Amino acid sequence: MAQLPRAVAQTRLAVRRALADLYPGALVVVACSGGPDSMALAAATAFVGPRVGLRVGFATVDHGLQDGSAQRAAAFAEWARHQGFDPVEIITVEVDPRDGGPENAARSVRYAALDDARERHNAAAILLGHTRDDQAETVLLALARGAGPRGLAGMPDRRGFLRRPYLELTRETLEKACAEQELDTWDDPHNTDPAYKRSRLRALMPELAEVLGGGLPGNLARTARLVADDNRVLDGLAARVTARAAGQDASLDLSVLTGQPRALRTRVIHAWARLLGVPGSALSYGHVRELDRLITDWHGQGPVQLPGYIEVRRDGGKLLGGPRSLDL
Incomplete structure (x- = not known):
């Protein structure tokens, strides 16, 4: 019997x-763009899924941003049907580059489309093919924009129904796995387009690794894991404080926060702002800083304006949140 290639074994x-x-009979859906990472994931899932009693589905999102995208999506969907995936779905979306830039806009509509597909098919999980190299790039980009611990934790291996099995595997491993299995893959030109920040960073990674050490991608990914571990502990502690401090009247009892370290206070602020209806991704460092000043540096300043037309003001020993007053 021929020995299974190491890269293929690692992916499986x-x-x-x-x-x-996952429970027997559950459906898992692979999100596949046709690139080496997601094709290696699809091939491995097609092999593993039935052997562990799971059903496997396949979804490819056509963003319509490049010529021939519909034909490529159809070809990969046909491959998936031959591999036994069911359901197989091509999801066509429209991307508005004005919505946070083309990268963020494409990501937002893609995740929304995948979540809709999960609901339609009652899938237990959506599998994504992000690699250790993707994780390293994510951490560097977070550092560049001055992100806090949430950003430095990178991409989680699980969040809700999303799962990323390959965060411990390199892009090179997945490319080898595709070559060993003679899988046809597609190299998205956006991955090397200097118009995109992540693409420019990807091109610089070999030079950065030469300067800082060849273990740079792995070290950055390990940093993300360590920070994520710390975040889980701090978030758990902050949840307990939030439960005690947050009132039913959209208030926050400041006496509960007295003496709490800043790392916990800011997490409580994040959690409370979400309770008020502020999208977590819209809450900036500046918003959190000004809310924290209402707690620790109160000298009569006016309300803090938050995304979603919400404002927060201090009233005695409480912060009160509500709809922003609009002067018409």
């Missing part, structure tokens, strides 16, 4: 571990 083992807790 990672998928098996990622799916180990």
Whole structure:
């Protein structure tokens, strides 16, 4: 019997571990763009899924941003049908580059489309093919924009129904796995387009690794794991404080926050702002800083304006949140 190539074995083992807790008969859907990462994921899932009693589905999102995208999506969907995926779905979306730039806009509509597909098919999980290299790039980009611990934790291996089995595997490993299995893949030109910040960073990574050490991508990914571990502990502590401090009247009892370290206070502020209806991704460092000043540096300043037409003011020993007053 021929020995299974190491790269193929690694991809299958990672998928098996990622799916180990799912109930028999559950449906998992692979999100596949046709690139080496997601094609390696699709091939591994097609092999592992039925052997562990799971059903496997396939979804490819056509953003319509490049010529021939519909034909490529159809070709990959046809491949998936031959591999036994069911359901197989091509999801066509429209991307408005004015919505936070083309990268962010494409990501937002893609995740929304995948979540809709999960609901339609009652899937237990959506699998994504992000690699250790993607994680390293994410951490560097977070550093560049001055992100806090949430940003430095990078992409989680699980969030809700999303699972990323390959955050411990390199892009090179997945490319080898595709070559060993003779999988046809597609290299998205956006991945090397200097118009995109992540693409420019990807091109610089070999030079950065030469200057800072060849273990740079792995070290950055390990940093993300360590910070994520710390975040889980601090978020758990902050949740307890929030439960005690947040009132039913959209208030925050400041006496509960007295003496709490800033790392906990700011997490409580984030959680409370979400309770008020502020999207977590819209709450900036500046918003949190000004809300914290209402707690720790109160000298009569006016309300803080938050995204979603929400304002927060201090009233005695409480912060009160509500709809922003509009002068018409």
